[in-house]
Amino acid sequence: MPDHVSVEIDGRTLRLSSLDKVLYPETGTTKGEVLQYYAQVAPVLLEQLRDRAVTRIRWPSGTGGPSFFEKNVPRGTPAWIRTVTLPAPGSTRDRETITYPVIDSVAGLTWLGNLAALELHVHQWRVSGDGDSLPPDRLVVDLDPGPGAGLAECAQVAMWARDILCDMGLDDLWPVTSGSKGLQLYVELDGTHPVAVVREVAQGLAVALEAAHPSLVVSSMAKVKRGGKVLVDWSQNTASKTTICPWSLRGKFGRPTVAAPREWSELEDAVAGRTPLDQLSLDEALARLP
Structure with a gap:
């Protein structure tokens, strides 16, 4: 499989990488299979994510390697990803605000999956169209x-x-x-x-x-x-x-659980x-x- 492929989803062009990389070593589950899972559960997962700021846990080398929490949108985030900037009281990094992604499409889920963001965590409140916490x-x-x-x-x-x-x-x-x-x-x-x-x-x-x-x-x-x-x-x-979003994958084990x-x-x-x-x-x- 080529190292990079371009796909069109929801009218957006995404460049996906390393689709054959194993993210769950116990079952050999690849990044491509993770992306397929998120596309299949999108109708129910997107309803749970709707209008919620998303904190991610990423496993760039798969669940057999290190992971890290990510709240702020990373560099290179596509301009079409909706974002919301919220206060960050008690931030361990002394940040006054955090800019989160808000995922509302299969393209957005695919973008996260391509970053090996296996776990999606959300608050119990949503944000308004103006970006205010409800x-x-x-x-x-x-x-x-x-x-x-x-x-x-x-x-x-x-x-x-x-x-x-x-x-x-x-x-x-x-x-x-x-x-x-x-x-x-x-x-x-x-x-x-x-x-x-x-x-x-x-x-x-x-x-x-x-x-x-x-x-x-x-x-x-x-x-x-x-x-x-x-x-x-x-x-x-x-x-x-935040709490793990219903229908999100977990990265706790060498096999994919939900x-x-x-x-x-x-x-x-x-x-x-x-x-x-x-x-x-x-x-x-x-x-x-x-």
Whole structure:
């Protein structure tokens, strides 16, 4: 295969490089296959990315090599990539602002994939057409199993959380296995509440779950308390925090896994011991496309 090829996508010409480079050594999955995955999931992934600033994790040499977080758009970013410049409070590099990409097309996904940006992370709020931050349109809690716990325990905590949230009238919610160790629980909001209120609700949920189920749930970040338990990480709702985008690939392993939306019945089966709940591979995620 030639080292560089030019393709036209969405009316944009992109110069792609090293399509046969292996990005996942365990399965031999190449950059070309990663680009194909993002093109196939674009209808659902782009809806999750819509109007959200994107933080990327890139693996230029594949997941067997080093990676790095990237927030600012890199040099050479095409002029047609939409960008948004946002305040950067608490920046570790003393930056006052960060200019993020906002991805709204298959061409944009292909551009990111060509940079080996395997993981796409987003905030729980969107930006307006004028580039202003909007109130959160969803709440997320990250269920992270400590040593001795796994996805079945995360599923049980997610079901307990569902009961509490539904009692609060927050019944538009859905689970996502993270592609790493645990899962996330997303709650759709009407976009009328500020970040501080959403964060307070998420923290209250974590504390309530720990109080009701102290043998399995912990709301403190202290690792010493997490053995055999599930951390309900509510801090993802802080304005500056991001979470892996549903349908994004992960770069945690030598094989491609996906942050994949799941059915509640799958969690119920795992808790009942009927069917194990596992992280989904690239191919398994594609098989679930609507």
